[in-house]
Amino acid sequence: MTRTAYSAPSQAAPRPQSRFWPWLDRAGRLSWLKLAIFLACLAPACELAVAYRLDALGAKPITALIHGTGEWAMRFLLASLAITPLRRVADWPKLILVRRMLGVTAMAYAIGHLVLYVVDQNFDLTKVVSEIALRIYLTIGFVGLVGLIALGATSTDAAIRNMGPNWHRLHRLAYTITVLGLVHYFLQAKIDVSAPVFWTGVFLLLMGWRIMRKFRLPERPWALLLLAIAAALLTAGLEAAWYGLASGVPAGLVLSANLDFSGPVRPAWWVLAVGLALPVTALVQSFRATPRAGKVSPRLSPRA
Structure with a gap:
C-alpha cells in the first residue's frame, strides 16, 4: 500500500468582495482595530437617529441634526489628520489602516449635513442654491464639501494606482478643506x-x-x-x-x-x-x- 504525501491545506485567498467589508484587513482577516473604529464611526449617527426618534432634539430637531452632522464631519476629518502624528509618535504602524475610513466617514457626515439642510428648506432646491451662492459661510462650507467628495472618490486603491504622484498632490487639499470647514464652523456658530x-x-x-x-x-x-x-x-x-x-x-x-x-x-x-x-x-x-x-x-x- 503506497503512502500518499500530505500537505497542510493552504489558506484560501480572500474573496475579492471581502476587502470591501470595512472591518477586514487586506488579507481578508478580521481587524479588531478597524472594527472598533468602524463602530465608532457609526455611533454618532445612531445616537442622533435615536434622539430624533425619541423627540429629544428640542424644538427644532432638523436644525439639531444639521449641527450635529456638521460637527461630527469636522471631528472625523481632524481625526483622520491625527493618524499620522499618532502613528509615528506612538510607533503604531497599524493605525494607517483606519485613516481612509475616518476620511470617508467625514465625507459621509458632511453629505448628510447638506442633505439635512435641503430637508430643512423643504426640498426647495432653487432656494438652497441661492442661499449657498449668496451666504458666504454656506459658500465656504459647500466648497469644502465638494473637496471632501473629490478626496473620497479618489480614495480607492485603483485611484491611487492610476493617479500616481498626482494622488498625493490632490490629497494635500485635506488641509485646505479643513481650514474651510473650520471657517464655516466659526461663521455659523455666531x-x-x-x-x-x-x-x-x-x-x-x-x-x-x-x-x-x-x-x-x-x-x-x-x-x-x-x-x-x-x-x-x-x-x-x-x-x-x-x-x-x-x-x-x-x-x-x-x-x-x-x-x-x-x-x-x-x-x-x-x-x-x-x-x-x-x-x-x-x-x-x-x-x-x-x-x-x-x-x-x-x-x-x-x-x-
Missing part, C-alpha cells in the same frame, strides 16, 4: 465659538507637528511639550481675536478668562490637554525603547 476655537486649536497642534517634521526638528518629549504649549497659547489668542473682531469684547478680558477657573474651562486648556498626549506618548515610547538595566546585548556580551 455667538458662542468655544467649540470651533477648540477644534481649530487641535488643527494648529496637528499642523505644528507637521511643520516640525518638515524641518526635521527633534520630536523628543520636551519638544512635543513645547508644541502643546504653543498650540494652547495660539488657541487663546485666536479666541481673543475672534471675540474682539466679531463682538467688540476687549481681548484682555477674553485672555484673562483663561485664568478664571470658576466658570467653564476655556478651549486653550482643552487643547493643551490634548497636546500633552503627544509628549506623554513619546516619553512612554522612549522607556520602551531603552534596554533594561543589567541586560547586555548579545553583540556586546564578552566572549566566554
